[in-house]
Amino acid sequence: MMQNAKISTYQFLILVTLFTIGTSILIVPSGLAAKAKHDAWIVAIVGMVIGLVVIGLFCLIAQWFPHLTFIQMNEMILGKWLGKGVSLLFVFMSFIYASSLLFYSGTFLNTHLLPNTPMASLNILMAIIIVMGVHLGLETIARSAEIFILVFFVLFFFLVLFISPEVKFENVQPIFEAGTKTVIQSTFPFIEVTSVNAIVLLMFFPVNVNNRKQASKSFFIGYIIGGIVIIIFTFLSVSVLGAYSTAAEVFPSYELAKRINIGDFIQRIEALMAGLWIIALYFKTTIYFYASVLGIAQILNLKDYRPLIVPLGMIAAVLSLVIYPNVVYQQNWNQTTGIFLSFSIGVFLPLLLVAVYAIRKKQLKKAPESS
Amino acid sequence: MNKCLFAILILSLFLTGCWDRRELNELAIMLAMGVEKVEEEYQVFAQVVVPSEVSMKGSTGSTKVTLYSAKGETVYEAFRKMTKDSPRKIYPGHLKILVMGEELAKEGIGESLDLLSRDWEIRPDFYVVVTKDTSPSEILNTTTNLESIPANKMFNSLQMSEKAWSGTKSITLDELIADLISDGKQAVITGVQLIGNSKIGSSKKNVEMVSPAASIQYDHLSVFKGDKLVGWLTEEETIAYSYVTDSVKTSVRRISCPEGGDATIAIEKSHSDVKGYIRKGNPEVDITIKVEGNIGSVECKMDLNDLGTIAELEKIYEKEKIAIINKTIDTLQKKYKTDIFGFGEAIHRANPKEWNKIKDHWEEEFSNVTVNVNVDLKILSTGTVNNSFLEEIKD
Amino acid sequence: MLKVIGILLIAAAILWKEVPPLLEKKDKKELVVFSILLTIGVGLSMALGLGKPIPNPLDFLTFVFKPIHDVFVR
Structure with a gap:
């Protein structure tokens, strides 16, 4: 059924990059600066390095059964019922995140660009294009990502170029004041959004990637590119806005775009720059949504996942309006519950799989041939 | 089918921005804002451009700007109350200069600045000044020569005197807030004075004279401790x-x-x-x-x-x-x-x-x-x- | 009321678009799952449209993860 879709390793790399940047671009600088102050960018670097280990874990798991998605793998390794139970949690997580990302795009537009527009209409519009994307399939999503990544990096390049005169190095000094403990502590949210949640990529990696050997490599490269973009954003936010404002702003990177002023001529271009956030958010949400739709179809052993897209899109749009009563609840929830949810699905579950696989190795080796 | 879809897509272009549309003729563009404390209440002033006077055609020769003011217990409340007087909604996106009253500065400016950093329309790149021996209303009431819009005059002469003379210091809102919260640096704000007769200064007569009866001048630098003004340099x-x-x-x-x-x-x-x-x-x-x-x-x-x-x-x-x-x-x-x-x-x-x-x-x-x-x-x-x-x- | 009619119209449009191919292929299971999800979707949107409170799934998660959180943070 859906195994037929094939994307190239390059397309996969782009999807990984966009997934890594996704929400992080909006919220990570603020979260990091709240704890690590002006050392936020160091935290981002450390977080990226640790994140590579997590990505390594995913690649390790993926290569055991290159023709199975994560859901099927759970069933294969943990047995039918336990596997289905765990998969259900996984699907639940990615579905919740899909609607929470819808909420992000809604609040972002609502706070900065369209304050009088009801959030419901913004979310529904976004949900419609996501549903369309998933309906057209993974190949179409990957191809459009290939086009939009160019737009993204052109905008990104100009943003960095135009904001660089505003950089004040005093704002990041003294370097490494936070100390090792604070740095390590504050990396967790960063690892969560950038790498741990990337477990949903296992829904089409390496199954739908045409060159499976190269795919792991592009997973790493894509992650590193995305990580560097976020490190640059964090550094710019702290050095231009200062640690306090970065932490106080809800969307510091947008504030960054507001500060652009080249000779009183190139200024007030933040609305254009908003394209950056919308592109990244769109692809991350689509991947989450794709993973949850495909996941449900596979748990229930359906032949086709397409009939489920529209009803689920409807539910996601409604949930996006309900799950977070306000921004403060969202920030609080992310810190207390979201991070544990992500870590148990994205780190604990893979480690469990590794342990069970090591025990059942011989038994499992025979299984694929017989099935 | 495709043609139909195409037509619908084209037509939808005319529907853009239903909720967030704002027509230029419904906005009053505020270039300068004044905040003052009067008997436990904030009094907020907005110097607004009169579009018909600024345009080349159709100018009737009256003043190019007009001043609205309102009182309220918070700055935001006062700001919105201005619509009782103003026929259009005050649009702060092009704000160039914020004039704080000396009395308010002595009591603390922190509370009144919060709105300005929170509101989505306001960009934090305007200058902040404090009045010395005068009030924001007098400063914003003065007509000016050469730059016919007083807010532009204030903005440009602050920028110029900083560049050419260095006896003034321009502070934008984001710099001011950064200084206010810093442990190791206190804030300063340039003072602004009214020289001459404020009565004539507010009328158009003022700019008809070669040397105006009243003029706005920058002088002295106010020194802050925390968010309270403690003295002048x-x-x-x-x-x-x-x-x-x-x-x-x-x-x-x-x-x-x-x-x-x-x-x-x-x-x-x-x-x-x-x-x-x-x-x-x-x-x-x-x-x-x-x-x-x-x-x-x-x-x-x-x-x-x-x-x-x-x-x-x-x-x-x-x-x-x-x-x-x-x-x-x-x-x-x-x-x-x-x-x-x-x-x-x-x-x-x-x-x-x-x-x-x-x-x-x-x-x-x-x-x-x-x-x-x-x-x-x-x-x-x-x-x-x-x-x-x-x-x-x-x- | 307008909202309810709108939601029902949308639901009808979805049914009209999605159901015939499923019937043609005789995918009973898909049809069942599709109907259940669509019912939930329509139900939730109507509740939202009429301003009825909707239980927040995040509160459930908070309840589940609270003990773990407390162990780690303390």
């Missing part, structure tokens, strides 16, 4: 402040000639470096200011062809500058006890561990900081002539 002290904080672009400075009389040095470039460190448990600060300049005018007799004279002038300048800077720092250490130079931040950058120990009682520590000032002037040229013609005048 004189012009000379303001210039010294600009040198220390590295915000001098160009300036001129009178110095005394070796044998009496005056000369002027035109400063073309200045760079200051503030280094803090802890020596034997005591905070110390080194200020190194490197200045490049030309001889701007000579009003005394001396031989400029002599290398020694140049060196001598450089020495005199350096000595006088160091004295002024020391005096300014002394005023702040002894009289106001507030660290507007950011010495605390300099020490923080250099020695974060020690800084964490002293930052809670930095206010007292600041008064005892040893400051070593070092000024180095390089005179590059003598203008278009060498020796002054004064040399040749026989008396």
